[in-house]
Amino acid sequence: MLARSVENIFWLGRYLERLDDTARLVNATSHLLIDSHKDTEFGWPVLLDVMGLDSAQVLAGYGLQPQNPAQLAQIEQAVMSYLTSSSDSPVSIRTACSQLKYNARTIRQLLPRDMWEELNKLDSFVQQHCLKPASRQQRYQLMTEISRRCQMVIGTVDSVMLRGDAFDLFTLGRHLERADMVTRIMDVMVLQTLQPTQLKRPRFRWISILNALGGVESYHYYLANNATGADADAIDYLLSYADFPRSVSYCFNRVAASAKGLPDSPVILQHVHQLQHLLSRQPLTDLSTVQLHELIDQIQAGIINLHQVLLGANVTEPQQLTA
Amino acid sequence: MSLENFTGGRYPLHANCFDELVAADGNARAPATAIARFIDKHGAAELCTRQLQLNQTISDMGVCFTLYAEGSNIDRAWPLDVIPRTIPSSEWQRTSAGLKQRLTALNLFIDDLYNGQRILKDGVVPAELVLDSKNYLAPCQGMSPRYGVWANICGTDLVRDEQGTFLVLEDNLRVPSGVSYMLENRTVMKRVFPELFADSTIVPVDDYPAQLWQMLASLSPRGEHVPPCIVVLTPGIYNSAYFEHSYLAQQMGVELAENHDLLVEDDKVWLKSLRGKRQVDVIYRRIDDIFIDPLAFRADSVLGIPGLIAVWRKGNVAIANAPGSGVADDKVIYAFVPKIIEYYLSERPLIQNVETFLCQDPLERSYVLANLDKLVVKPANESGGYGILIGPRSTQAERTQMANAIKDNPRNFIAQPTLNLSTAPTLCDGTLEPRHLDLRPFILQGAELYCSTGGLSRVALTKGSLVVNSSQGGGSKDTWIINDEG
DSSP, X not given: OBTTHHHHHHHHHHHHHHHHHHHHHHHHHHHHHHHTOTTOOOXXXXXXXXXXXXXXXXXXXXXXXXXXXXXXHHHHHHHHIIIIIOSSOTTSHHHHHHHHHHHHHHTGGGSOHHHHHHHHHHHHHHHHHOSSXXXXXXXXXXXXXXXXXXXXXXXXXXHHXXXXXXXXXXXXXXXXXXXXXXXXHIIIIIGGGXXXXXXXXXXXXXXXXXXXXXXXXXXXXXXXHTOOSTTOOHHHHHHHOTXXXXXXXXXXXXXXXXXXXXXXXXXXXXXXXXXXXXXXXXOGGGOOHHHHHHHHHHHHHHHHHHHHHHXXXXXXXXXXXXX | OBSHHHHTSOXXXXXXXXXXXXXXXXXXXXXXXXXXXXXXXXXXXHHHHHHHHHHHHHHHHTOEEEEEETTEEEEEEOOBOSSOEEEEHHHHHHHHHHHHHHHHHHHHHHHHHTTTOHHHHTTSXXXXXXXXXXXXXXXXXXXXXXXXXXXXXXXXXXXXXXXXXXXXXXXXXXXXXXHHHHHHHHHHHHHHOHHHHTTOOBOOOTTHHHHHHHHHHTTOTTOTTSOOOEEEEOSOTTSXXXXXXXXXXXXXXXXXXXXXXXXXXXXXXXXXXXXXXXEOOEEEEOSOGGGSOTTTSOTTOSSOOTTHHHHHHTTSSEEESOTTGGGGOSHHHHTTHHHHHHHHHOSOOSSEEXXXXXXXXXXXXXXXXXXXXXXXXXXXXXXXXXXXXXGGGOOHHXXXXXXXHHHHOGGGEEEEEOOOOOEEEEEETTEEEEEEEEEEOEEXXXXXXXXXXXXXXXXXXXXXXXXXXXXXXXXXXXXXXEOOOO
16 A cells, blocks of 8 residues: 555545544433533533533633533534534544545545445535434434444445455544543543542543543443452443443553554554553552543553554655645 | 436436436436435435435545635535436446556556656657656656556546547546545445445445555555555545545554655655554555655655655565655646557547647747637646636636736646536435536556446536536535446
């Protein structure tokens, strides 16, 4: 395959995962927030923070203030618009899907026909149904359908795509994006709501977060079978339980496995091993909230580095666009 | 079997036009019987349902073309009409023999022009027409590509006259496009009309990508014992035919390269792959030849690969179509093709040309100027249907403008009688109406000759219109070669 295509196939994997993860996140948090749990200390704007944005700034663009209780309905609408339907938003499902299609178009010669077709169906579905934010009644259905269609693409890839550089880079992109999203969710939705000095970490909210990650049942399995003592919690599980496909450990294992066959694998693997080492260093249950926060910051920085190494190591020159 | 049940009356055949599916007595022609029976049995509503299903399939398959509109690029869904166009296989046999004959002669002609120029010396084609043409590329002189073949891929536009006889309207020898739509049209139709394919008298079209690969592989300078590295060279994702470039690369399993993915070093062409440099043997270029190498042709080209022509001349890479092939793809040269066939092959042309007046010739020019309201005038070197005047549908102002253009540069214009292009029933607002169409088959020449099964049928969707180009509101039909030879 062309050296230039590395970037596109890698991003294809990342955007596909981002689309799926965002749809799951919207669904899970909508449930949580609509129920108005007494213990929820965060509101809709937190979703923007998860995506790595400054929620106050984004909402100011809509003429809204994040803390204003009188604007709750408008805030929900604005956040949903920004996460799903806005074409100006860099993080919306609609934008991610356009990027997905753009990258697919650029490397179509590497994609099996069935995958190309599933990508088209996904794109036309999103471009048709995500023109404005869905109502609460329709939201669940819509997000589930987007997730389902993402899974269709992945299923097709799994059954028909040649195992080679393109497949490895696609898989790598997906799992790096997933590790990125999981750590951001943990960072914003769990840690930022805890007191820095609080040692005993509360559990209440995690069920909804596990829901977003499709991991409630396997978490219960983990508690019943693997946990060492009562202190084992969702944070350990999400970071280091490598049997769970949305744990950060699992993602890094997949990244390492995918990188093995690539021409620049030594330098990539060096970075992955550093990340894996962070997670295996010590029992995570022993870490204080502050230490956990630091750990997640380190993981996030490592992911960014790895992304740059991947593209920098293989892309020989910046991509030129020809008219 | 007639279409009466469907149209709620007689299908409104055009006077003086051959209809592809319906004979003058209103009954379906033999190859169209199965379609007529289907329409008769299922009626209008079902046909409309299938058209919707077909449109959805096209969207799912991502079959599109790109329009340039005021600086932005828009992907449009490929327009395909639900009613196919049928041709009996016996007729197609004769037609494809004629198409192969024509390409063989044209390649002998091009090879002659860049080498001995025998045909010019013999006065069969006026030398100044060739040598003054901007498509005659001096850097190609003395070159003779493998098999002496320059135009390896040709898209020949055919039309039918009032009697239903196929005529050649033009030869596209530069970067003919459309074959991906021919292939995708068939894929779509098989999904939408599985019952019509069940009786298996429709000859398949899907061997084209394999034939194309084989033809390209036969050009490899390293011979048949080294697996050839073939690339499709595209101007990029914003090109109007990018869909086709990526489709063909995907179908052949070869790389789709832009100019900056290739480089020239040590008298060879290399592909910048993830796993280092790889020597390229054959380039299927989808870029106009004058843009292909800024060192040899247009110095301002940002699409080219510097030094490519030198490597090609050394015989270390094959380029299809060879640079310089466009010299025979000129509407003025077109007028001489019947003579060219007789000159090189000593055969009568199996397919005739459309009668053509050369504005270069003073007598013919004055005839053209006096009859602009009856003729179709075309610039010699445009494609995509641009710059054409259709006399009977033109305004006085357009005719005056064209007359001035002809007087300024007579060499650049030809004229032809306005043809009564054949029609075929087309679904328009829930009813079947005749619409004009043409046919573009694709002919390959490398070690061997090959002609596609049928081709791309392009249809003018606007009532009465003769313009079939998709860039100008044209649509398409699947072309069914129906086996009538048992």
